[in-house]
Amino acid sequence: MCLGIPGQVVDFIDPAEHIATVEVSGVRRSISTRLLADDPVAPGDWVLVHVGFALSKIDQAEADLTLDQIRRLGKPFEEEMEAFLETSIV
Amino acid sequence: MKFVDEFRDPAAAKQLLAAIADLTAADPERAYRFMEICGGHTHTIYRHGLEHLLPPQVEFVHGPGCPVCVIPMGRVDDAVWLARRPGVVFTTFGDMMRVPGSAGSLLQAQAEGADVRFVYSPLDALKIARDQPEREVVFFAVGFETTAPSTAVTLARAAALGLTNFSVFCNHVLIEPPLRAILDSPQRRLDGFIGPGHVATVTGSDHFHFIPDEYGLPIVVTGFEPLDILQAVDMLLTQYRQGRCQVENQYARVVRPQGNPAALQLLAEVFTVRDSFEWRGLGWIPASGYRLSEAYADFDAERRFPLPGRRVADPPACECGAVLRGQLKPWQCQVFGSACTPEKPIGTCMVSPEGACAAYYNFGRMHRAAARAVALGGAARSGPVGTATRPA
Amino acid sequence: MVDRARPSESETLERIAAARARGPRLSDDTITLAHGAGGKASAALVESVFLAAFGRPDPAELADAARLTVDGGRLAFTTDSYVVQPIRFPGASIGQLAVNGTVNDLAVCGAQPRWLSAAFVIEEGLAVAELRRQAEDMAAAADRAGVAIVTGDTKVVPRGAADRLFITTAGIGWIPPGRQLGAAQVRAGDQVVLSGSIADHGLAVMMARGNLALAADIASDSAPLNQAVEALLAAVPQTRWMRDATRGGLGTVANELAQASGLSVILDEAAIPVKAAVRGACDLLGLDPLYVANEGCFMAVVPAAAAETARDALRQVGLTAAAVVGQMVADPPGVVAVRNAFGGTRLVDMMVGDPLPRIC
Numbered sequence A: 001m002c003l004g005i006p007g008q009v010v011d012f013i014d015p016a017e018h019i020a021t022v023e024v025s026g027v028r029r030s031i032s033t034r035l036l037a038d039d040p041v042a043p044g045d046w047v048l049v050h051v052g053f054a055l056s057k058i059d060q061a062e063a064d065l066t067l068d069q070i071r072r073l074g075k076p077f078e079e080e081m082e083a084f085l086e087t088s089i090v
Numbered sequence B: 001m002k003f004v005d006e007f008r009d010p011a012a013a014k015q016l017l018a019a020i021a022d023l024t025a026a027d028p029e030r031a032y033r034f035m036e037i038c039g040g041h042t043h044t045i046y047r048h049g050l051e052h053l054l055p056p057q058v059e060f061v062h063g064p065g066c067p068v069c070v071i072p073m074g075r076v077d078d079a080v081w082l083a084r085r086p087g088v089v090f091t092t093f094g095d096m097m098r099v100p101g102s103a104g105s106l107l108q109a110q111a112e113g114a115d116v117r118f119v120y121s122p123l124d125a126l127k128i129a130r131d132q133p134e135r136e137v138v139f140f141a142v143g144f145e146t147t148a149p150s151t152a153v154t155l156a157r158a159a160a161l162g163l164t165n166f167s168v169f170c171n172h173v174l175i176e177p178p179l180r181a182i183l184d185s186p187q188r189r190l191d192g193f194i195g196p197g198h199v200a201t202v203t204g205s206d207h208f209h210f211i212p213d214e215y216g217l218p219i220v221v222t223g224f225e226p227l228d229i230l231q232a233v234d235m236l237l238t239q240y241r242q243g244r245c246q247v248e249n250q251y252a253r254v255v256r257p258q259g260n261p262a263a264l265q266l267l268a269e270v271f272t273v274r275d276s277f278e279w280r281g282l283g284w285i286p287a288s289g290y291r292l293s294e295a296y297a298d299f300d301a302e303r304r305f306p307l308p309g310r311r312v313a314d315p316p317a318c319e320c321g322a323v324l325r326g327q328l329k330p331w332q333c334q335v336f337g338s339a340c341t342p343e344k345p346i347g348t349c350m351v352s353p354e355g356a357c358a359a360y361y362n363f364g365r366m367h368r369a370a371a372r373a374v375a376l377g378g379a380a381r382s383g384p385v386g387t388a389t390r391p392a
Numbered sequence C: 001m002v003d004r005a006r007p008s009e010s011e012t013l014e015r016i017a018a019a020r021a022r023g024p025r026l027s028d029d030t031i032t033l034a035h036g037a038g039g040k041a042s043a044a045l046v047e048s049v050f051l052a053a054f055g056r057p058d059p060a061e062l063a064d065a066a067r068l069t070v071d072g073g074r075l076a077f078t079t080d081s082y083v084v085q086p087i088r089f090p091g092a093s094i095g096q097l098a099v100n101g102t103v104n105d106l107a108v109c110g111a112q113p114r115w116l117s118a119a120f121v122i123e124e125g126l127a128v129a130e131l132r133r134q135a136e137d138m139a140a141a142a143d144r145a146g147v148a149i150v151t152g153d154t155k156v157v158p159r160g161a162a163d164r165l166f167i168t169t170a171g172i173g174w175i176p177p178g179r180q181l182g183a184a185q186v187r188a189g190d191q192v193v194l195s196g197s198i199a200d201h202g203l204a205v206m207m208a209r210g211n212l213a214l215a216a217d218i219a220s221d222s223a224p225l226n227q228a229v230e231a232l233l234a235a236v237p238q239t240r241w242m243r244d245a246t247r248g249g250l251g252t253v254a255n256e257l258a259q260a261s262g263l264s265v266i267l268d269e270a271a272i273p274v275k276a277a278v279r280g281a282c283d284l285l286g287l288d289p290l291y292v293a294n295e296g297c298f299m300a301v302v303p304a305a306a307a308e309t310a311r312d313a314l315r316q317v318g319l320t321a322a323a324v325v326g327q328m329v330a331d332p333p334g335v336v337a338v339r340n341a342f343g344g345t346r347l348v349d350m351m352v353g354d355p356l357p358r359i360c
Helices: A060-073 A075-087 B010-025 B039-047 B073-084 B094-098 B106-111 B122-131 B148-161 B176-184 B197-203 B205-215 B226-242 B261-270 B294-299 B320-324 B356-364 B368-380 C009-021 C040-054 C094-107 C128-145 C200-208 C226-235 C249-261 C276-285 C304-316
Strands: A005-014 A019-024 A027-032 A046-050 A053-057 B032-038 B058-065 B088-092 B115-118 B136-143 B166-172 B192-196 B219-222 B247-249 B271-273 B276-279 B283-286 B290-292 C066-070 C073-082 C112-123 C148-157 C165-175 C191-194 C241-244 C264-268 C298-302 C323-329 C336-339 C345-347
Touching: A005 A027, A005 C276, A019 A046, A019 C276, A027 A053, A027 C276, A046 B197, A053 B148, A053 B197, A060 B010, A060 B226, B010 B226, B032 B039, B032 B197, B032 B226, B039 B058, B039 B192, B039 B226, B039 B356, B058 B176, B058 B192, B058 B320, B073 B088, B073 B106, B073 B136, B073 B166, B088 B094, B088 B122, B094 B106, B094 B115, B106 B115, B122 B136, B122 B148, B122 B166, B136 B148, B148 B166, B148 B261, B148 B294, B166 B290, B166 B294, B176 B205, B176 B283, B192 B197, B192 B205, B192 B226, B197 B205, B197 B219, B197 B261, B205 B219, B205 B247, B219 B226, B261 B271, B261 B294, B290 B294, B320 B356, B356 C345, B368 C336, B368 C345, C073 C094, C094 C112, C094 C128, C094 C165, C094 C226, C094 C241, C112 C128, C112 C226, C128 C148, C128 C165, C191 C304, C200 C276, C226 C298, C226 C304, C241 C249, C249 C264, C249 C298, C249 C336, C298 C304, C304 C323
Parallel strands: B032 B058, B032 B192, B088 B115, B088 B136, B136 B166, B192 B219, B219 B247, C112 C148, C264 C336
Antiparallel strands: A005 A019, A005 A046, A019 A027, A046 A053, B271 B290, B276 B283, C066 C073, C073 C165, C112 C165, C191 C298, C191 C323, C241 C298, C264 C323, C336 C345
C-alpha cells in the first residue's frame, strides 16, 4: 500500500531540518530525510520517497542480487524457456 | 527510471513465469490462494495484467491493506464536518476526496464551498498553516505504518514551531491486527501472503514472523513492480516445494529485517495505540489504530473540535468487508458494477485506485479468454503492434 | 452472507456490459468539478441535460465539431471555453490555448479552420498589460494556424465572479469535398497513430499551480494541429477517424472511439511516447499519463497498410514523436485495452472525475 517511488538525493536545502532535494526522472521536489536520521543520506544516494519523506535507502547491491536471482532462475529451465519463448505471446 | 525499469523487464518476467509454470506443473490439481496484503500490490497486479499471465492454479486474493478502503463512513462524516467548519482549511491526500460518507464526500463538500485542499505531503499541510496563521489547518491523516511516520515528523515539527493553528485528524492504522482477524476467521482459505513491502520498510520484515510461527503460512515481503510480485509467487511456491514455511524478504533493496528505527522511535513518541478502532467492513478491532499521544494532545483534531463522532453502519448492500477479508472476489459482490461503480461508489473498495473493486473494474474487467486474445492479437499479424514503430 | 449464491465472473461482466450499453446517466444533484473534467461525469451531464434538451445527433457523428452543409459546401462549426488556472504556464497561456483548441477541434473533423470568434469574461482587477499579452498570444497563435479572429465580445464581472480571465472561442472551417472521417469508417485491423508524446499539458498546468512543489522541465504541448492533419490526409487520404486527446487524455478519447465504432482499441504500452520527466512526475503523483490532458496531440485511425506512411508524414512536419501505438480489433467489442511488453493486458476505462494525485 502506499506509493513509494525511487528518487536520487541531489543536495540538502536545510540540513538542520533534514530537508533535501530529490530527483525522480528529472522532476525535483524537496523532501524530508528526517526518518533516515540514524543512517544519514548523502547526495547521490537513492531513497524510497513516500508522501514527501525518504523512508528507506535503496541498496544497489541488493537490487542487483534480486535481479541476478531472477535471471538465474531461468537457467535450469533453459530448454523449456526456449520452447516457451518460441510459442509465447509477444 | 532506475530501480523501476529493471523490475519491469519482459525477458526476466518470462523467465519467472516459466519457473512458476514449472512449479505448478508438478501437481496440476493443487491450487494456491495467495493474499496480497497491500492495495499497492493489487494495483500492480491489475495494472500489468499479471493475473492472466499466471497458471490458473495460482489465484490472488486481495487483502485489507488499502488505507482509503478501511476508513469507516462515520470517520468520513467527521472529516466532512471538519471541512465544513468556518475558518478551517481541510487538507487531505487526493485519494480521500472521493470517499463517500453518509452525507457526501469531501469533493462534494468542496463543491458546496468548504475549503478542502489536496496535498502531496503532510509537510505541505503544515506549510499552509505557517503561511496562513489566521486559518485553522486540519490534516486528514490516513495510512498504515508506512505513512504514520510522516505524520509523526510533521507533528514534531509543528510542536517545535509552536504552531497553534494546526491539527491532525488521525486515522492511522496498524497492519497486524486486521491480518490476525483474517487469519483467525473460520472462513479463511489462504496458502500464503505477498507481504506489504512499504509497511515492512518501517516495521521490518521480522515483524511478520507471527504468520508462519502462529498460523503456519509462508509470507514473502514484496516490492511493487511486476517482477517483484512474480518473484514472490515463485518464492512462495518454492517454499511449498521444499517444505519450508518462512518469512522471506524479496524486497531486500528497500526493506531491512529490523525496519526503520528512527521511524519506529517517532511512532512511539507521537502516537498511542487506541483501545479499539473501527474498520470498514471488518468492524471494531482491538489495538488496531493510532491516536495522538498525550504529549501531542494539543494537535489532536479529535480533542480540539467537538466532532460528531457518529458511527454509521456500512450500507447494507455493501460487501467491502468480505472483499477486504479476501472472502469475496469483487465480481461476486451483489452490487459490483451495477449500483456500485467508480463514478458512484457505495463502498470504499471502489474508490481508491488501490481498492480491489476499483482495480478490477478499471483494469481487469475482462474475460481471461478476451485478455489472452488481446495479448495474442498483434502476434498473429506480421508482428506486434508498434514493435517496428517505437518512437525514435 | 458469503454463502449466498454468487454470480459468476461472466455473469457480472455481462451485467456490467449491459448497464454500460445504456449509456451514462446523471444522478448527481449538484455540479462538481468532475462534471467538467472530460470523463464519465462530463459525458453523463452532456447526455442527460444538453442532448436531452437540444436533440441528439447521430452518436457516430457526435464529434468535436458539427458538420454542416451550406449550399452544397460542407462546413465545420465548433465552440469551446477556456478557464485554465493559472492563465500563463510553461509552454502556453490561456489565450494561446483558446485559439489552438478551437483550431484543433475543427482540424480533426477534417476541416480547414478559417474564422474564429473570441469572447472574454474578465474579472475586475486584471492588469491590462496581462490582457494585452494574452491578446498578443492569441494573434500569434491565429497567425501560425492561418486563421482570422473576426468577431468577439467582452464582459467584466465583479471580483470573485470569475477567476481572472475566461475565454470562449468559436470557429468555422471548410471541409474539402471527398473527406469522410468518422467512427463508422473504422474497420477491425486498422492501426492507431498518435501524433506526439502524451500528458505534457496537464502536468505543466498542475505543476504551475505550485501547490505540489514539484520542479521539472515540462511544458504544455499546446500547438495548432491543422497543418499536421493536412499532411496526414495528403499522405493517407483513406484516414478513417481523428480526435485530439484533450481533457481526459488518450484513454478517454480511445474510449470515445471504442463506443462510437463498437470496435476495441488495443494500445501497445511500450509504443506510447511519454517523456521521461512526465513519467517521473506521474509516478510521483500516482497519475496515469493516459488520463492526463494534451493540447497538441491527436489520435488517428488509418488502414493497417498505411500506418507507417501516416506516422512518417507526421514526423516530416515536425511531430518527431509520432508513433503507431495500437490497432482496432472486433473481439472483444467496444473496449480499450493496453497490452504491455510481457503479454499482460489491462482495461482502460473512461476517466472518472478529475485526475487526483494519490499517495496510496
